[in-house]
Amino acid sequence: MSLTLANRLFIALQHLIPQRWLSERMYRLARIQWRPLKTLIIHNFARIYQIDMRLAQEPDLDAYPSFNAFFTRALRPDARPLDPDPAAILCPVDGAISQIGTIDAGRLIQAKGHDYSVESLLGLAPGELHPFDGGRFATIYLSPRDYHRIHMPLNGRLDQMVHVPGQLFSVNGVTAAGVPDLFARNERLVCRFETEAGPMALILVGAIFVGGIETVWAGEITPPHSGLEPKRWDYEVDAQCIRLARGEEMGRFNLGSTVILLLPPGHAEWAPGLAPGAVVQLGQRLGTHAPAGASG
Incomplete structure (x- = not known):
């Protein structure tokens, strides 16, 4: 742009x-x-x-x-039918694709001429490992008119949640094209799950006027927009662990923002025809996955 x-x-x-x-x-x-x-x-x-x-x-x-x-109104149960194929990766929100593709050398595309690192997006310490290099990413922008609840693309068990403090720039196309490392600079909530396609991250990115980000298991995380260091919650794998089904609500925004979906290499392929600017809806097929134990 x-x-x-x-x-x-x-x-x-x-x-x-x-x-x-x-x-x-x-x-x-x-x-x-x-x-x-x-x-x-x-x-x-x-x-x-x-x-x-x-x-x-x-x-x-x-x-x-x-x-x-x-x-943050709920939709009718029949308003957003889920793709019935169990191998389908569901779109987690209503919105428009900002960018979609492969994570190359640990970096995601933000806009033409701009990329940024998975490490910074996830709020990791320098050199801390992650499972997403070579995997797939999709960045979806929610406009003010969109439905603002976020749902699960796959069945998942919650492993970790990290609140990363940051700025609150707008996340529209103009700002994405003009502010380097936008999504790694803005306040965000990183939710990591174990799924049938392996590790998955859903990152809820805050923005100007996004006064609240919340999850179904922890309630409101922001505000307050305070602190300088990330706050991390690790969830044990036991009888009480948090499991969410594909299509189930996992969180919501107050006012428009962006969701970024990360998947590991070898187990996910995006559907043909998806490109920046494409309008998408909750429950539609973004791509397909193979089980985490499968080769390829």
Whole structure:
């Protein structure tokens, strides 16, 4: 993407504004339950972004107690059918593909002319090993009009969760093209699972005005947007371990952001035709996988 003067000014402004302060104010505004204000916000948002409430489990805009409740609304059970093939890797969200491909020499493509390391994305210590070099990655951008719950691409057992503090730049195409290492600089939540295709990581990337990231097992992780060091939770493999089925909800965003899916080498292939800009929906086939014990 060639950056215009307006694009460059937009990026420069993001370096100057108080990102955390604005995101924390948005967090509070989104949870106000005073009827006149929350009704005004919800109705205007639905009109501007042309939200199809026929897909929602609760189609009545006035039934939502706050903007956040509306924004993270559940869909009808039949709104997003899952690909029935058990070998299919499901798309975890509604959105648009920013980038998709192979992790080459430990690096992922961010935008044309920009790449970044898996090591930095996962918040690893220098030299710390990971299982994704040579594997597959998909970066999916969620716009404000999209469904904002994140679901499992595969059956998985939760191994680890890491909250990595960082900046809160916008994650749209303009910023991705103009801010080096964007996804490794922004605040993010790294969730690592063991699946039938081997290790899998789902990275929930924060952004400006994304006042909350949460998971179904731990609740809200952000805010507060505080601390300088990553915080890590390791989950034991026992009778009480956390297992989630393919298609099951694993987390959600408050306002738009990005999800990055990582898979190991030799066990996943993306479906033909998927490319940057492609619109995708929760439950559709992103690709196929072979069992982790299979060769190839």
